[in-house]
Amino acid sequence: xxxxxxxxxxxxxxxxxxxIVGSLVGGCRVTxxxxxxxxxxxxxxxxxxxxxxxxxxxxxxxxxDTRFDTPGTAxxxxxxxxxxxxxxxxxxxxxxxxxxxxxxxxxxxWLIPGEHVxxxxxxxxxxxxxxxxxxxxxVEVFQSNAGIELEAGVRLL
Amino acid sequence: MHNSHxxxxxxxxxxGRTNVFRGSxxxxxxxxxxxxxxxxxxxxxxxxANYGATRRTYKLIP
Numbered sequence: 001x002x003x004x005x006x007x008x009x010x011x012x013x014x015x016x017x018x019x020i021v022g023s024l025v026g027g028c029r030v031t032x033x034x035x036x037x038x039x040x041x042x043x044x045x046x047x048x049x050x051x052x053x054x055x056x057x058x059x060x061x062x063x064x065d066t067r068f069d070t071p072g073t074a075x076x077x078x079x080x081x082x083x084x085x086x087x088x089x090x091x092x093x094x095x096x097x098x099x100x101x102x103x104x105x106x107x108x109x110w111l112i113p114g115e116h117v118x119x120x121x122x123x124x125x126x127x128x129x130x131x132x133x134x135x136x137x138x139v140e141v142f143q144s145n146a147g148i149e150l151e152a153g154v155r156l157l
Numbered sequence: 158m159h160n161s162h163x164x165x166x167x168x169x170x171x172x173g174r175t176n177v178f179r180g181s182x183x184x185x186x187x188x189x190x191x192x193x194x195x196x197x198x199x200x201x202x203x204x205x206a207n208y209g210a211t212r213r214t215y216k217l218i219p
Contacts, residue, residue, distance in 0.1 A: 017202065101211070131210055134177065140215060141216045142215055144184070144185070144187040144219055145186065146183075148181060150180050
């Protein structure tokens with residue numbers, strides 16, 4: 001039987017023009033499957049902080065520099081036992097606390113036994129806004145010719 | 158939308174609070190109980206592909 005080598009993998013979900021999708025908005029669901037067989041290799045949540053603002057938005061980032069790998073920044077990290085180079089598909093979905101605003105992203109890649117994917121990890125980007133009607137409240141009832149004041153909250157994922 | 162007919166289309170202005178936008182419109186005549194007001198709010202951002210939306214419905218009475 002082929003030996004299985006534990007291989008650490010990090011996945012991060014980034015909001016377009018913003019930071020990491022963290023616990024404040026419910027985090028993200030991450031699944032990693034074997035691309036050929038569909039076998040589930042790992043699943044879990046990305047939870048934690050949204051990252052270091054200055055570092056994420058620094059104007060120039062050098063090669064091999066990390067932008068998101070700071071203490072407390074949300075990440076999904078797992079260890080997958082691999083016996084051979086494995087093609088995988090990584091699916092992410094979030095923010096989980098706002099289902100109406102939830103988005104999905106997918107990437108494919110290879111995992112190599114013992115070649116850990118650390119640092120920023122695989123970074124997948126989600127696009128969109130969390131849009132909420134703040135007023136009127138959902139239980140309000142209106143009569144003919146009412147003037148309606150509408151207030152909405154809009155923020156990045 | 159009121160009973161599936163558009164009655165207003167407006168841009169919401171900054172409401173003076175972070176991430177909050179505001180506007181107002183007039184509802185027309187309501188003929189009977191349980192007519193429906195359907196509000197769709199969309200958001201977009203210049204120079205990015207960020208778009209968002211939410212929808213909410215309200216009960217109307219004459």
